[in-house]
Amino acid sequence: MSEIIKLYIDGRKVEAEAGSTLLEAARSCGAEVPTICYHEHCSSYGLCRLCVVEVEGQRTLAPACVVEIEEGMDVKTQSDRVVRSRRTILEMLDSAVDLSEAPEIVEQLAVYGADRERFSGGTERTPEIIDDNPMFIRDYSQCVLCWRCVQVCAEDAQYAFAINFSGRGYETSITTSYEKSLTESSCVFCGQCVGVCPTGALKPKREWLLEAGTEPSEIMRMTRSERRKKRRRQERPYQVVSSTQEERDDDKR
Amino acid sequence: MKQELTRSEMDLKELKELLLPMVNSGRTALLPALHAAQELYGWLPEDVAAEIGRQLRVPEADVYGVIDFYSMFYSRPVARNIARVCGDPSCSIAGGLRAVDEACAHLGVKLDEVSGDGEWMVERAPCLGLCEHAPAALVGDRAIGNIDPENPIDWLSTQGDGARSVVGGDIRILTRNCGNGFTTGLKEYMLSGGYSGLRRALGELTPSGVVDEIKASGLVGRGGAAFPTGLKWEGVAKASGETKYVVCNADESEPGTFKDRVLMEDDPHQLLEGMVLAGYAVGAEKGYIYVRGEYPQAVRILNEALGKGRDEGLVGRNIAGSGFDFDIEIRVGAGAYICGEETALFESIEGKRGFPRIKPPFPTTHGLFGRPTAINNVETLCNVPHIIGKGSDAFRKCGTRESPGPKLYCVSGDVDNPGLYEAPFGVTLRYVIEELAGGVVGGKLGSVLLGGAAGAFTTAKSYDVPLTIEDLRSENLSLGSGVLMVFHEGRDVRLVLEGLAHFFADESCGKCYPCQLGTQRQYEIIHRANAGQALSVDRQRLSDVGWTMTDASLCGLGQTAATAVLSALDLWPNLFDTDEDEL
Secondary structure, eight states: OOOEEEEEETTEEEEEETTOBHHHHHHHTTOOOOOSSOOTTSOOOOOSOTTEEEETTOSSOEETTTOBOOTTOEEESSOHHHHHHHHHHHHHHHHHSOOTTOHHHHHHHHHTTOOTTTTTTSOOOOOOOBOOSSSEEEOGGGOOOOOHHHHHHTTTTTOOOOOEEESOGGGOEEEOGGGOOGGGTTOOOOOHHHHHOSSSSEEEHHHHHHHTTOOHHHHHHHHHHHHHHHHHHHHSGGGOOOOOHHHHHHHHO | OOOOOOOOHHHHHHHHHHHGGGGGGGGGGHHHHHHHHHHHHSSOOHHHHHHHHHHHTOOHHHHHHHHHHSTTOOSSOOOSEEEEEEOSHHHHHTTHHHHHHHHHHHHTOOTTOOOTTSOEEEEEESOOSOGGGOSOEEETTEEEOSOOTTOHHHHHTOOSOOOOOOEEESOOSTTTTOSSSSOOOHHHHHHTTTTHHHHHHHHHOOHHHHHHHHHHHTOBOSSSSOOBHHHHHHHHHHSSOSOOEEEEEEOOOSTTOOHHHHHHHHOHHHHHHHHHHHHHHHTOSEEEEEEOTTOHHHHHHHHHHHHHHHHTTSSBSSGGGSSOOBEEEEEEOOSOGGGGSHHHHHHHHTTSOOOOOOSSSOTTTSOGGGSOEEEEEHHHHHHHHHHHHHOHHHHHTSBOSSSBSEEEEEEEESBSSOEEEEEETTOBHHIIIIIISOOBOSSSEEEEEESSTTSEEEOGGGTTSBOSHHHHHHTTOOOTTTEEEEEETTSOHHHHHHHHHHHHHHHOOSOSHHHHHHHHHHHHHHHHIIIIIOOTTHHHHHHHHHHHHHHHOSSHHHHHTTHHHHHHHHHOTTTTOOHHHHO
């Protein structure tokens, strides 16, 4: 049994196991702490800062997803500074990327009374949709740079290391080496990146086509040539690209 | 431009040979490998990057991620000569941005565009640390000071190094061998008392004795954070683990700061001695000096001095016959202000993008390669030989009780004699500006940006505040890295702020949202206001963006990216008001 730490969250006395994060402790007592980049099964890097809380005696706000609890901490999850930061981060994010397929973030915009026009007129991130493989569509105009796709592609899960970052600052983007297509990269089409994407930035191509109103029969026809290519690859086993559930389903049809 | 040529095996052979000595190092050799490859090919083509990745066992996407992070690495073909013109405050008020335009016009290119003959390209560079020679440029690897903005032909073709250091002050402790127009060699350094601190330490003191002496001296870090050096070293010395490191942060990039460049170029052995002493004190056998990519001259000089020090048995194995081993490696950055942040600097040495890490854990226990690491600024380490050589009491004779010792002040902008001035802590702003730098020129004093781009504006109201850590803190100011950027009353502070905002937007690493988004929005708001399109909500927007960055950013860059703007709004609340507001 590990040590129990006592702290105060929004004036309430809370007990939690040593090694817990402030986020875990806050959620255990029902305090609402919003997050964007945080994912239970991914490493936490404290990127989005939406989870910041005010810890008495500390100069800056603390990212709850990574800061561990300490004995006697006095934590405020909804102080004026906290709310200002969360609201401003959300407003700035909203002005930078397309959040139309990120309902959880949009909900936070409402919770924090964000003014959705506040930073309008600022440069938006509007790269072209990347349709370079039969499996996924990448629409980085919806990317919030939560890093999860890069993490699961690397040490958090798949060890494929197909994607990383280009640029820096506001111009950071997720990319393959020299922006080549996913098919030319070390991508194994495991789909984990799509699974952890919190917005519509990464999407199965079939979902994307269906949403665009394409008839299933049409999708079949469109992907037929892809499947033919795949079959050819299977005849040469050393060049097989591992198939995903979707490809297998596709073959059964 | 698209890569048209496919390199033959023959072409990669040279690269493979170059990489041979690096292969066993793995990923930490990534930046050195990229520098070497770029030197060979002029830029970094895909197959070259792939080969480097294979040899150093770094995934290709990661190699590309690193290349694209650093502004001095190029994944597209570039010109044979790159003219980097400084666009930060001291240079821009002296005509730096005009020089950019004129050079582009002369060459018939746009900014960042390669000329038709492939010879030239002009970039707007972040502060080049040549502020006392404003406006300045880096042409290839030659630093050119006092360029004539109207006459690009002249400065683009200047030969030799045109930026000798300008050094003055009441006391000459750290700068006793600086400002002479040449690099002080080992012999001269020793004649001036050099390496006596090291001899004393190795002969008379235990490592903890050295730590105690530094603690007793009251030395605090000179990079900006003013953390007590002795305490830091004690933390590293006591941290568990066999392998420990000393890292010298020579990524001097804070706009307005040029002291470390002068120290490295004019008296490199002083720094090396400080490093070896640090290594002895904390129990490290390896040290790194991470020099920013914009300081090719300092890199050359340090490497030379290091070779000489090794030859004389002052660095390397069995130093001065004491049995103590400590070697130093020079690492060269590639254009990223963020790498001056200590954990981002570690990441860079480890061959990664310069993303700062979450603290804690702190470098004293989890630093470079996850090992206990003492990381210190150049000026901080240069104080060490004097403290150990002459004792902490002698050191404390200078400065105040809480801020003991000598301090280097980087004075630039509208003063008669911009330069590096050494004076004790506790002299006033008035003294440094009026007495040492010859007073304000071009009009009466308007404002001073104290501490660099990450610092705050103040006015004549602070003229008589003693320049100490404690006095400035009580005024809500900070000396930062010792920067005094002086502006006469006719200067438009809004333009200076736009320049600073541009700098931070360019240099934000993009890791955390407040800084990634905030530096961009901050720049846009100020840029638009300066273009005559201020909105009545701008003051509140700048305040919210600024406080969000200050409160919620992950590292020191984001936390200070709005300090200057917020300080200006405090001093001049109506700075960005529209006509509408005045009605």
